[in-house]
Amino acid sequence: MVEKYIKVENGNLWTDKRGQGVPVILISGGPGSCNYLDSISNLIDDICEVIMFDPKGCGRSNYDGNGYDLEACLQDIENIREEYGHQSWVVIGHSWGADLGLAYSLLYPKSVIGYVSISGTGIQNDRDWKDTYNRNKVEIDELKPDFEYEANNIVHRSLIDSWREFIKKPLLLKEISQIDLPSLFIYAENDIRPSWSIEQISNLIPNSRYIEIEGAEHYIWLNKKKELGEVLKPFIKQMGQLF
Template structure:
């Protein structure tokens, strides 16, 4: 894995990891506001050149004003700097939702979207109930975080999922989108299934026996799945 710095539209330097050779795929981590936990040679889709932009304000990327539109602009800044014409956009968790938004805003730059364990386009009123009933299954950990960044991104995301024309834009999109749900994810899979049905070139698949953070608990499943699905999109 080699590291480069890419200037955003406002001059903020963004850390980007690059590994592999072949067709290009940009890999988006979850959060929002997490360091790029997928930036690992062992987790990269095989047979592809993978780009790992670290979100601004975390890890090795500089900060500055940040919302969903800025996150999309940062991805596009990386593409331009890299000289990539079109790429597969692979996202995990919130990165899956960001991948969809990027594809809607820049469809001519996207070969396909591959979303793993994403949220889907809904505001899940049962989330708190499900979380509270299952939280005993996970250990408590302490993570430093920036409440201002989290609040801004959360508000931006809520605005995005309730954007009046987003369903229409998805229904009119010509971008191929594949959504992979983890069977044992705390999140329900039906929003992803509905999202795949809405997109004309949408596809849904469930990965059996794995949870939300399958890249950590079952890395071989992660690598096999993203290699297979991303590779299939390139061959279309």
């Protein structure tokens, strides 16, 4: 495993590289630290080179508090690719990271060999599921111990606001339909987020496959790790033949 800090505009990115083979960037959800993706990395690093990173203002990455939106975040990902010297790579994102991966594939198509969405949101403003989420979150928070640390939501807010502007683009769905990349959309059957938006995006992309893992939850690897590997690893191996 190799750890490296990369200087980018308004901050420094902590990155982690492990394994050998076709390069893969893992993009975390949140926005937040990438540590929770170790299970996915361990699942695939025997067949590929895995690169993970903490976004600016999260985990071990620094951020000066200025100018951070969707475009800047995507530029950070591109800077990581350039720093590691890869002409292109496989983009795998989980949750919010899957949404970023889709936007990155649109903005930097020549940098992407293939794209994988794991428990992504898709392009939609449907928030009916949030009532249930927030209600359950209140109950769970009551069980947590008290912490002195209070999260700073500057990074989260600025990114989410710019994402909402992005999905309002009138021709966005047309742009997505023109993505010329092998794509894989993995949905968890018991994810609280709706599946229709993920299926919609998958159906728009010509060379795409949609798979729903039965009994899986948002963090698929926690209860369906084997099934996730059976879907993910063949796709990565296929991308390795194109690399």
